[in-house]
Amino acid sequence: MTSLAKKISELFTKDIEIVEVKPKPYSNPYLTGIGLGLVLLLSFVIMGRGLGASGAMSSLVAFGVQTISPEHATSNEFYKEYIGDGTTNPLKDWLVFEVLGVLVGGFVSGALAGRIKKRVEKGPKISKSKRLLFAFLGGSMMGFGAKLARGCTSGQALTGGALLNLGSWIFMIMVFAGGYAFAYFMRRQWL
């Protein structure tokens, strides 16, 4: 009886090994970059504008503030820009739809490569909760900085960079500068 049970359990464990999808390695970065550049070019040719991401988040915030307190939203210059004259939903925005696409595209690519996994990305020397805290902190700094700079790496660095926009290049250089300068202080989180 036990040998039979053993045989059966072996069968199952074998299957599990095979079924576990090994995540594939990432693609050649240069080719990926060229692909990304072509997507950007397509956006220029079709829409006359580039990509972006932080703008969609801003629309979301504006929408949220407007829903919770319309008077507060309209009294503030910043939110007003996203709400306009109140006739269109701030979420009916090119960038919002584009970011929704990013969600889908990212998911599809990850699924095809076996990289979908609930996880917390972090270095070996830091705890999960600390990492989550840093993620939130980093995100807020990024949100604030992106608004100051009128864009983020997708909008300013990529789009503006390709168009040789002076402000975008200044921005891009400062992003790298900031990252490298501060990397030392964050080494325990990543290394």
Place this chain on the structure above:
Amino acid sequence: MKNILSKLSLNQKLGLIAILLGLIALVAGNPFDSNEVKVNIKDIALSTVKNSDKIKPETLAEWLIEGKSDFVLIDLRNPEEFEKYTLPEAENIPLVTLPEAELYRNQKLILFADDNLRAAQGWYILKSKGFKNVYILDGGLEGWKNNVLFPRLSSNPTKEELSQFEKKKAIAKYFGGQALTDSGKVETKPEISLPASSSQQKTAGAPQPKKKKREGC
């Protein structure tokens, strides 16, 4: 040569292609408009045939009253003449500065001056640069005065001319002019320069009013 090329890795080949494209860029020219253009004279000659390059003052008057905003009115005269009187919502771009003017190819451009001459010259300049939607206000400001501001009723009007004249009277009034019944010699320059002429007028470009059409990121 082939040997060297085949020994390069994919990445190195890509880098080489990039540098090559960059080198060509050194001599390929300026992607923005330059002052030297290649003119297709046949196309230009052809586009005059159907008179589709002209706009009648009456038509323009109707558009303005209807509030259409899909066109840009360009006054090609010099600034002093522009200040004295111009068409409602017109932009002043003296003919001599037309080649450098910030005009967008996706807009309807209507050129005018005192009569057709300068407008035709401007028309040719823009057509040479490849603009497709350029029009001449037929008769220029003279035509505008005679047909819109001070429409004249002939001495023996037909019934149709009479009814049309009523409409012309209303239009004339709208623009600050006055209908004439017959000989009325119009010498008095219409001081009625719509003050609107000198003001803003950045309607150029996105017709959408400030509806929060941010294109930023």
Place this chain on the structure above:
Amino acid sequence: MNAPFFKFGYFNTEISLVIAFIIGIAFGFSLERGGFGSARILAAQFYLSNMRVLKVMFSAIVTAMLGVYYLGVIGFLDLKLIYMTETYVLPQALGGLILGIGFVIGGYCPGTSVVSFATGSLDALMYILGALFGIFVFGEVYPLIANFYNSTNMGVVRLPEALHLPYGLVVFLVVVMAVGAFALAEWAEKKFAFRNPENEK
């Protein structure tokens, strides 16, 4: 000259939203392919062990830049109709600095955080929430910093104008700089391979 298509009225706003979605899918797909769904890889950029960020970004910039340049030169694309943000020297410099620091702390930038979240990362979710919070804070203090926000505006300025060089020459210089950066990146990755997260497992 009939591109950008949208600016010439080839289709309306509703369709442009659909196009936005499709372009977004391509964008997200490329980002994930490049490994940008992983904060560890993104952050490794700043420790010189994994230079994907630089490689992908500059390859993309060079590709699009060359594309825009050549399509403009042959008269297919009207560069004047492509939207460009104005240059605000100080706010953009400071914003970039803050964003860079936020990048190495949080491990993402907005686009990559969305991609990472799409593949199941919880820290990406926290990052996005943080970003929304940061934007909200910005909105609230906006009246106080509005003056700074609008300062040092140079209008729309491109590198060729700023450097007083022909457009084509700047294109060439950017290509050379990028290829040089790639060579350095390859060297750095070899040297710091021991801490490259991609080399694990």
